[in-house]
Amino acid sequence: MEFILYNKIKSIYLLAFICLINFQGCEEITNYNEIISADKTKPENVKDVRVENFNGGSRILYTLPNSDNILYVQAKYTIRDGVNRETKSSYYTDTVIVDGFAESKEYDVTLTVVSRANVSSDPLTVKVHPDEPYYKLIKRELTTREDFGGINIRTLNPDRQSIGIILLALDSNTNSLAINDQHFSKDDIISYSVRGLSATPKSLGVYVQDRFGNRSDTTLLTITPLPEFLMDKSKFFTYRLASDADLYTDGGWNVDRLWDNNTGEPGWHTEASAKGMPILVTFGMGVKAKLSRFVLWNRPGQYSYSHGNPRIFSLWGSDKDSPQDIKLPISAPEGAQVGDWINLGNFNYPNPPSGAAPTAVTDSDRAFVAAGVNFDVPISSPAIRYLRLNIAETWSGGEFAHSQEISVYGTVEQ
Structure with missing residues (x-):
């Protein structure tokens, strides 16, 4: 039994060693300038060259010389007056791609094969004709x-x-x-x-x-x-509808906090919705206006990319004097009409500009949120009197939402 176990262990080690040798033997050389051979023989160049053109570039296919001493194939070419490029392709492939050409016309590409001793073959000129860039x-x-x-x-x-x-x-x-x-x-x-x-x-x-x-x-x-103007917030008013989310009012988190010119706390904040998604809030502007854009300030600091801050949402509007309530869909195409309401646009709040995960935002990401984010309203949208913010998803994925301030821009119609 011990002999059988010993041989199994030997076999495992031998297999691991073979795998390691094979892996090292097939490892691709990425530092093309390193001399890794003493063989100074000049390599032959590639043969059987074929060219496949594409937009702004070409794919050059070839047959490599039959030699173990080849390191890479180098392509040198000019993409426009005074601007030269070079591309290198390892001995593991039979293709080199040349791109960045400024025009759809004939260009010369010079190919050389370079050995592991850094010895170059005689140059070979290949003509390419890329398609329109x-x-x-x-x-x-x-x-x-x-x-x-x-x-x-x-x-x-x-x-x-x-x-x-x-x-x-x-x-x-x-x-x-x-x-x-x-x-x-x-x-x-x-x-x-x-x-x-x-x-x-x-x-x-x-x-x-x-x-x-x-x-x-x-x-x-x-x-x-x-002409574009900031809508007069002194004319805004709450227009609560039955399908609007219930408010979290402890500490003064009311709808009218959305236009009090204060981007700090408190703002607008809902309870966890018993009405399901989307989360809705409605207000009137006191004028009829064709909108150009709006700026939304989400709750900043530790809440910047978390909690109830809107992530996916839409803006709906109505030009009726007294628009009627209706439960809006979570998502709908821009321009969709539902009851008295029309979808003015669908929006995604930008990801953290730093590229960090929402759970690991940086100070610059928090500053981005605190500064407010601009969202364009399509110019094809009609003039409206009332607005509904329709939140389909928050950064936490919960069924409550909050924001600090909204500024609306456009042109008032008489």
């Missing part, structure tokens, strides 16, 4: 229009490329266009507004830039932003 395709789809206090920019990015949209505005000191805003995104549909401009004619420019520094042509335009 993404930044040009995205720029072609770009549209602009005037918006409240600024401009709205929209484009399509179906392949979710990392791109930047750069807005230029006339600098009165230099009388030339200068960068006013930079928006970076990988979204498939990009639509955002740049605000803070007065309602007078503005000379602007906009172009698209990719992660390689390639820039599209600049579209020049003149727009007149729509």
